[in-house]
Amino acid sequence: MSLDLKRILPSKASFSLAMFLYVVPLSIDLFFRRAGGGGPFTGWRPMFLVFLALLYGVSRAVMSHPVTNRGYGAWLATTPWTPDRPLPFGPVWLSVKDLTSAVVLLLVGCLNVVVDPWLLKTRLPVFHPLTLVACALFAYLAVLCVALAMGKRWLAAIVCLFALPLTVYPVFNPYSAMVVLLLMYVLCYVELRRSLAGFPWNTSYWERDVGEAYRKAAINMRVVGWPFRELTAWREDPEITAGMAVLITALVSWWVHVIARLGNVSVGPGLVGTVAVILAFGRMVAYTGKRWPPIGFFGRIFTLRWIIPAYDRVFLAPIAIFLVPTVFFPLLAAVGLTGHFAAVAVLALTIFASLTLPPSLYHWHLTGPHRCVNMTQQQTVGPTGDLRTAFMEKTLPGSGRFKGK
Amino acid sequence: MIKVTNVWHHYSIRPVLRDVSMEVAAGELVAVMGPNGMGKSTLLGVIGGVLCPIKGSVEIDGRVRRSSPENEIAIRKQVVYLPDNPYLPQVSTGREFLLAVGRLYEVEEQRLMEHMELLLQLFDLTEQADRPVRSYSTGQRKKIGLCSALLTDASVLVLDEPFSGGLDSSALVAMTRVLKSLADRKDVTVVMAVPVPELVESVAHRVAIVERGKILAYDTPEGLRKKAGVTGDLSEVLEKLLHPEIFKKIDVYLGGRRS
Numbered sequence: 001m002s003l004d005l006k007r008i009l010p011s012k013a014s015f016s017l018a019m020f021l022y023v024v025p026l027s028i029d030l031f032f033r034r035a036g037g038g039g040p041f042t043g044w045r046p047m048f049l050v051f052l053a054l055l056y057g058v059s060r061a062v063m064s065h066p067v068t069n070r071g072y073g074a075w076l077a078t079t080p081w082t083p084d085r086p087l088p089f090g091p092v093w094l095s096v097k098d099l100t101s102a103v104v105l106l107l108v109g110c111l112n113v114v115v116d117p118w119l120l121k122t123r124l125p126v127f128h129p130l131t132l133v134a135c136a137l138f139a140y141l142a143v144l145c146v147a148l149a150m151g152k153r154w155l156a157a158i159v160c161l162f163a164l165p166l167t168v169y170p171v172f173n174p175y176s177a178m179v180v181l182l183l184m185y186v187l188c189y190v191e192l193r194r195s196l197a198g199f200p201w202n203t204s205y206w207e208r209d210v211g212e213a214y215r216k217a218a219i220n221m222r223v224v225g226w227p228f229r230e231l232t233a234w235r236e237d238p239e240i241t242a243g244m245a246v247l248i249t250a251l252v253s254w255w256v257h258v259i260a261r262l263g264n265v266s267v268g269p270g271l272v273g274t275v276a277v278i279l280a281f282g283r284m285v286a287y288t289g290k291r292w293p294p295i296g297f298f299g300r301i302f303t304l305r306w307i308i309p310a311y312d313r314v315f316l317a318p319i320a321i322f323l324v325p326t327v328f329f330p331l332l333a334a335v336g337l338t339g340h341f342a343a344v345a346v347l348a349l350t351i352f353a354s355l356t357l358p359p360s361l362y363h364w365h366l367t368g369p370h371r372c373v374n375m376t377q378q379q380t381v382g383p384t385g386d387l388r389t390a391f392m393e394k395t396l397p398g399s400g401r402f403k404g405k
Numbered sequence: 406m407i408k409v410t411n412v413w414h415h416y417s418i419r420p421v422l423r424d425v426s427m428e429v430a431a432g433e434l435v436a437v438m439g440p441n442g443m444g445k446s447t448l449l450g451v452i453g454g455v456l457c458p459i460k461g462s463v464e465i466d467g468r469v470r471r472s473s474p475e476n477e478i479a480i481r482k483q484v485v486y487l488p489d490n491p492y493l494p495q496v497s498t499g500r501e502f503l504l505a506v507g508r509l510y511e512v513e514e515q516r517l518m519e520h521m522e523l524l525l526q527l528f529d530l531t532e533q534a535d536r537p538v539r540s541y542s543t544g545q546r547k548k549i550g551l552c553s554a555l556l557t558d559a560s561v562l563v564l565d566e567p568f569s570g571g572l573d574s575s576a577l578v579a580m581t582r583v584l585k586s587l588a589d590r591k592d593v594t595v596v597m598a599v600p601v602p603e604l605v606e607s608v609a610h611r612v613a614i615v616e617r618g619k620i621l622a623y624d625t626p627e628g629l630r631k632k633a634g635v636t637g638d639l640s641e642v643l644e645k646l647l648h649p650e651i652f653k654k655i656d657v658y659l660g661g662r663r664s
Contacts, residue, residue, distance in 0.1 A: 218505035225492025227455050228553070232509050233481040294459050299417035366477040372455040374492070 007064070007090040008097050009104075010056060018052050046112055046127055053105055053132040057139025060101070065092045066199070067147045076199070083197045092144075092196070093189050105132040130174035137181045138167055144188045148195060156191035160184055161251055165258035172262065230290065230372040239362045245355040253348040257340075266340040272325045272347045279354040280318035286361060287314050291370035310369040317357035324350045406431045407452060407561065407594060412461035414447055421447045422458070423618040429611075431466075432591035434584060436605040437598045438643060439615035445598040446489065446565050448615065452596055453486025453563040465561060485510070485559035489566045491550045495539040499530060499549045502538060503556055510557040517556070524552040527579050544571035551580060562587070564597040568604050577604065584608045602639035612639070614646055622646055 010018070022045065029039025064087070066073035072089065081088060109129030142164060149157035163184050167177040215234050218224050240248075260267050293300070293311045300306055325346050332342045359368070407429040414422040421444045429435045437445045450456040452463055454470055454477075462469050465484060468476040494502055500521065507517040525531045528548040533541060541549065547570035554562060567580060585608045587593045599605050605612060606626055613623040622629055626639055633645040644651050 214505070214508050218509065222492075223494045223497045223501055223505040224509060225494070227453065227486055227488055227491065228506055228509055229492075231454050231481055231484075231486060233478045234509065294457055295415065296417050299415060302418045303415075363474060366474040367471045369457040369471070371450075371457060374488075374490075 005097050005100060008060065008095075008101060010059070022048065022052075049108060049112055049132060050127075050135050053135035054139040056101070056105075057136035057141075058143055060098075060136070061092065061140045061143035061147065064090055065143070065147050067150045067195075068143060081199075083199050087196075092147075093192060094140075094185070101136070102133050105136055106130065108132055128174040130178060134167065134174055134177045134181060137178075137185070138164065141181060141184050141188060144192065148188065148191055151195035151198070153191045153195050156187055158247065160188060162254060165255055168262050169258045170261065226374040227372065239360055240355050242356060245352055248355060249348050249352040252351055253344050256347060257344050260340065260344075267343040267347060268340075269325060269329055269343060269346075272329075272343050272350060275347060276322055276325050276350045279350060280321040283321065283354055284315065284318045287364055287368075288370075290373050290375050291365070291368060292373050294369055294371055308369075314359065314364060314368065317354070320357055321350060321354045324353050406464075406466060407596065408464040409448070409452065410462050410464070412448075412451055412458040412463065414444075414451060414456060414458050420618050422451070425461070425615075425618070425620055427613055427620055427623055429594055429596055431594055432588075433610045434588035434595040434608055435597075435611045435613060436609040437596065437613045437615055438600065438602060438605065439621070440647065441600070443615050444618040445615050449486070449563050449565045449596065449598050450488070452484075453488075453565075454481065454484065455486065455488075482510070483559055484561040484563060485554050485557045486563040487550060487554040487565065487567070489569065491553070493538045493541075493546055493549065496537050498535050499538055499541070499545075499552075500525075500534040502549065503534075503553055506553040507556045510559060512556065512558050516558070520556055520558070521552075524555055527583070528552060528576055542571070544573055544576065546570070547572055548576055555583065560593055562593060562595045562597070564595065566598050566600065568599060568601060581608060602643050606639045614643065616647055 009015075025039075025041035025045055025048075029041050029045070032039045062068045063072075066076045066087070076088070079088070106129050109127070109132045112127065113129055141160060145157050145160040145164070148154075148160070163180065166180045215232070219229050219232070219234075256267060293308055295303065295305060295308065300308070328346045328349055329342065332338070332345060337345070364370075407427075409425055409427045412422050412425045413420060425444075425448060427435075437448060439445055447456065451458050452465075457471060462472075464470070465480050468480050470480055471477055497505075503521050503524075504517065507521065512520070522531075525534050528551070530545060530548055530552070533545055538546065538549065551564075551567055554564060567584075568577060572580065581604060584595060584597075587595055588608055588610060609626065611623060611625050612629055614621045614629070622632055624632060626642070629639070629642045629646070630636060633642045635641050635645050
């Protein structure tokens with residue numbers, strides 16, 4: 001097997017494991033079939049194949065891109081590699097060699113369509129042979145979208161994220177899905193070449209600065225705590241602009257709509273209400289969990305300061321988020337918009353409200369009139385294992401060992 | 406410079422700080438003293454940034470705490486607040502903890518390593534430094550907490566009871582000397598709550614005496630002596646200011662015993 005092909009195809013170990021996980025349930029199904037019953041894995045095996053195809057697509061993109069495979073990227077930056085030369089461990093974009101993977105996936109798809117029903121004497125469940133190829137390409141492009149965003153190719157990333165659901169919307173058709181995916185691939189390919197041309201990137205934004213990564217790891221792994229964690233100047237609370245909020249809202253709503261349609265279900269007031277409660281509660285916990293009001297509950301009662309405006313304004317946003325479905329469902333119904341689309345619209349408003357209502361978490365943590373509470377006073381269990389090892393694993397995977405094939 | 410202006414604070418019904426105002430000049434070392442439960446730690450918490458005053462403001466180098474994200478971040482980079490009972494990781498080693506704190510304060514790596522070794526030597530923690538913090542004695546925990554604050558190279562140190570918590574005599578001497586050296590340097594401002602007057606006299610430029618949430622007196626040790634009208638040590642001054650009748654009571658008691 002040529003070196004390029006070896007880099008594109010899954011490793012022998014992964015392939016053997018996948019085969020094992022497929023053949024064993026198939027054998028069990030056959031055994032049950034011979035005994036006259038239905039196999040317990042008959043319905044699950046096609047799903048497993050889809051999962052494998054998605055996994056392959058993800059790994060194909062992640063491992064070959066120096067942005068997503070950070071160990072590879074870090075190593076590459078130390079070599080004399082320049083963007084006009086081929087990447088040392090194979091191209092990120094698809095090559096002729098990738099046709100081998102496509103053919104293998106197509107054959108596996110055929111296996112599921114032809115051989116499986118023949119063996120099991122059943123017609124269900126099967127899918128189009130192209131489905132696995134489409135799934136792998138879908139996952140590959142999804143990772144490329146993330147990689148493009150990390151490389152600051154925002155427009156392409158956003159377009160791709162909006163376009164990806166079109167592979168299954170309004171209905172899944174393998175041929176139309178392949179057309180959408182191939183069009184997306186062309187866009188990704190162009191942007192990817194442009195992105196790689198900028199190597200080594202101005203990396204302060206996406207490539208983890210070791211100091212910052214260490215600080216984050218030390219806080220997350222509870223090596224530092226009260227009061228250093230509460231008073232650190234390194235706040236990572238996101239400052240979400242109105243534009244970002246619109247984008248996030250639109251993306252989430254669009255994906256929810258498509259997934260609901262794919263599953264042939266409608267988004268209803270129940271789901272939107274639940275999301276609103278979760279978002280309102282989550283926001284309240286994020287804002288007030290470790291930052292309590294300046295006066296305790298009984299202090300408020302007995303000093304007759306039942307409301308502390310400067311602090312209590314933090315509760316207005318969760319109340320508003322909670323009220324969005326209650327207010328907007330009747331309003332939309334009054335203008336004749338009901339059902340699935342009304343629910344998606346209200347869901348979008350709920351998400352938008354939870355992202356944009358003031359104060360922002362960043363402002364609140366730094367300027368809110370709260371008192372930081374020592375929640376770790378009784379903490380007796382710290383991080384397990386050696387911090388250095390865990391830190392390296394968590395933040396710079398591949399720094400100790402190269403992860404490419 | 407630290408400027409505390411008309412600060413009020415209460416957790417429940419009883420005000421813990423009542424209209425407290427004080428100024429600490431840059432490079433000054435101020436000891437906050439007073440009986441237990443009178444608001445020393447709350448005052449330090451307000452200066453340190455974990456508490457927000459109900460009324461009033463705290464200004465550090467011309468920036469008001471929590472007035473804007475930019476101001477607060479700038480303040481946080483230059484102020485370190487060490488409470489009496491800071492969090493210490495249990496499984497991580499002392500050295501890992503110190504490294505993490507130093508990096509949190511962006512201390513330059515080489516300086517961090519060198520300073521850490523010096524501090525570990527100073528507090529006799531070199532051997533213990535590579536063991537998990539859970540194996541430390543109470544005094545060693547206190548020492549590693551102090552090391553973490555000193556390691557940050559912050560220009561404002563807010564230390565709540567740095568001498569308490571089972572420090573051995575050598576650590577007390579070391580800490581006193583370090584504070585004295587910081588006081589002499591004039592580029593580090595220290596505010597610390599200390600219940601033991603004997604340890605303060607040699608290092609503090611000024612002493613603030615807090616009683617029932619108010620600053621009863623705020624002056625140099627000499628100034629406090631004049632105010633109290635005594636010539637003895639600082640503990641005598643403290644008692645005279647806080648409990649003017651205590652000496653009369655002692656005389657009455659001793660006189661009664663003699664008769």
